[in-house]
Amino acid sequence: MEIGLFIPCYINQFYPEVGKATLQLLQKYGNVTYPMSQTCCGQPMANSGCEKDGVEALKVFYKNFKDFDYVVGPSASCVLHVREHGATLYPEMSSLVPKVYDLTEFMYDVMKDDTLEASFGHQVAVHKSCHGLRGMRLGQCSERVTCDVSKQDKLLEQVDGLSLVKPSRADECCGFGGTFSVSQPDVSVRMGNDRLNDYINAGAEYITSGDMSCLMHLDGIIQRKQLPIKVIHLAEILASKAINSNAKNSQHVNAI
Incomplete structure (x- = not known):
């Protein structure tokens, strides 16, 4: 299986450890390649109402990933943008869009992985990002009368020591919302404070999510207020043993 590793620009710049953890997880399933010329997927432009300005970014995305069996990224929001808007804005993307997956759904729906050997001895709360929950149906929404399985919870239940x-x-939304946090900072921070208080009162030591953008917003508040809680991306928890093991074996990723 040939897998293209899609790392969103903000993860590449600020949270490279999330990209490394995603790589370690995907190497279990096939040959992983990281196209070096990949760029932003264009989501920030779309969030600002200027989606046509992101077409050139989609063209670069298509050029880099069109030949892979699967394209996997650790960000539900970026993946959702490509899947929902990619083919509309750039028709050639129509053949690629069905192969683009968020890390959670790739592991749970495609690979159906129930053999994780991770270990993380902490109390963890899962932040259900709006794009992942309501856009990609990674879990149950309170406003929908369904029996959707929380795919992230199911993966985390395999982690030794994790509660x-x-x-x-x-x-509930954390208040980040991409450009919303820039245009409406007071409301955004208030929403973030509400989420953090809820997680802290529940006894969580860590907040995890499939979207580092939400965690980045929450962590900013945590750092400013020196709150007794930390954030960690889902990939880092699920790869907690794989990272240590593969580091000893000096595994590497292909780059093109």
């Missing part, structure tokens, strides 16, 4: 903590409002 899942349930906040009182499991699917």
Whole structure:
């Protein structure tokens, strides 16, 4: 299986450890290649109402990933943008879009992985990002009368020593919303404070998510207020043993 590793620009710049953890997880399933010329997927432009300005970014995305069996990235928001808007804005993307997956759904739906050997001895709350929950249906939404399985919870249940903590409002927005946090900072921070108080009151030591953008927003508040809680991307928890093991074996990723 040939897998293209899609690392969103903000993860590449600020959270490279998330990209490394994603690589370690994907190497279990096939040959992983990181196209070096990949760029932003164009989501920030779309969020600002200037989606046509992101077409050139989609063209670069298509050029880099069109020949892979699967394209996997550790960000539900970026993956959702490509899947929902890619083919509309750039028709050639129509053949690629069905092969683009968020890390959670690739592991749970495609590979159906129930053999994780991770270990993380902490109390962890899962932040259900809006794009992942309501856009990609990675879990149950309170406003929908369905029986959707929380795919992230199911993956984390395989992690030794990890205890899942349930906040009182499991699917509430953190207030980040991409450019919303820039245009409406006061509202954004207030929403972030509410989420953090809920997680802390539930006894969580860590907040995890499939979207580092949400965690980045929450971590900014944590650092400013020196709150007793930390953030960690889902990939880092699921790869907690694989990273240590593969480091000893000096595994590497292909780059083109």
